[in-house]
Amino acid sequence: MAGVCSLCHPKTEEIVREAHYWRIIANQDQNLLGKCFIALNRHEEDLFHLRQPELDELWSLAAKVREALRELFQADHFNFAFLGNNDRHLHMHAVPRYRGTRFFAGLVFDDKAWGHHYDLIPRRVPPEVAAQLVAAMKEKLAPLLAKPEKRRAIGKSEKPKGRLKKAAKPKAKRSTKGPKKRRR
Numbered sequence: 001m002a003g004v005c006s007l008c009h010p011k012t013e014e015i016v017r018e019a020h021y022w023r024i025i026a027n028q029d030q031n032l033l034g035k036c037f038i039a040l041n042r043h044e045e046d047l048f049h050l051r052q053p054e055l056d057e058l059w060s061l062a063a064k065v066r067e068a069l070r071e072l073f074q075a076d077h078f079n080f081a082f083l084g085n086n087d088r089h090l091h092m093h094a095v096p097r098y099r100g101t102r103f104f105a106g107l108v109f110d111d112k113a114w115g116h117h118y119d120l121i122p123r124r125v126p127p128e129v130a131a132q133l134v135a136a137m138k139e140k141l142a143p144l145l146a147k148p149e150k151r152r153a154i155g156k157s158e159k160p161k162g163r164l165k166k167a168a169k170p171k172a173k174r175s176t177k178g179p180k181k182r183r184r
């Protein structure tokens with residue numbers, strides 16, 4: 001199983017980043033500029049067998065990938081997907097989507113299916129362009145990954161929100177009622 005699995009042994013030149021539990025890998029198919037996926041380091045096929053620390057890291061990496069591709073290529077939207085049709089080894093696709101034309105390394109990139117499911121016609125770019133892309137993503141991701149987690153910081157500060165202050169009872173109202181009259 002793991003012996004024939006390509007995602008257990010990804011090509012070094014396609015690896016954008018090695019994290020603790022996952023690797024960010026650039027797609028060979030670059031029909032959408034910056035298309036990549038985040039593959040689990042260990043061989044696992046069931047999405048619901050992921051452990052909490054793995055899930056946490058995946059979420060964090062996906063957010064950083066999105067940020068990096070927004071900064072690098074001004075991606076307008078993202079499709080995140082677990083498909084597992086060709087490779088059962090768990091990986092999440094991060095597919096940037098573009099409203100308009102983009103240019104990289106002298107090549108033109110168009111999102112021909114903007115607003116719909118992304119085009120499945122593969123596009124291999126020359127190895128030197130692929131290498132340039134991996135280098136650009138590495139460079140952009142490094143400082144983002146070094147930054148402390150935004151999401152967690154917000155979560156912490158929100159926690160002690162606690163109870164709302166009780167509104168003070170208007171005293172005036174009580175006084176207008178006056179003391180209960182006794183029956184005679």
Ligand SMILES: [Zn+2]
Binds near residue numbers: 002005008042044089
């Ligand atoms: Zn595998």
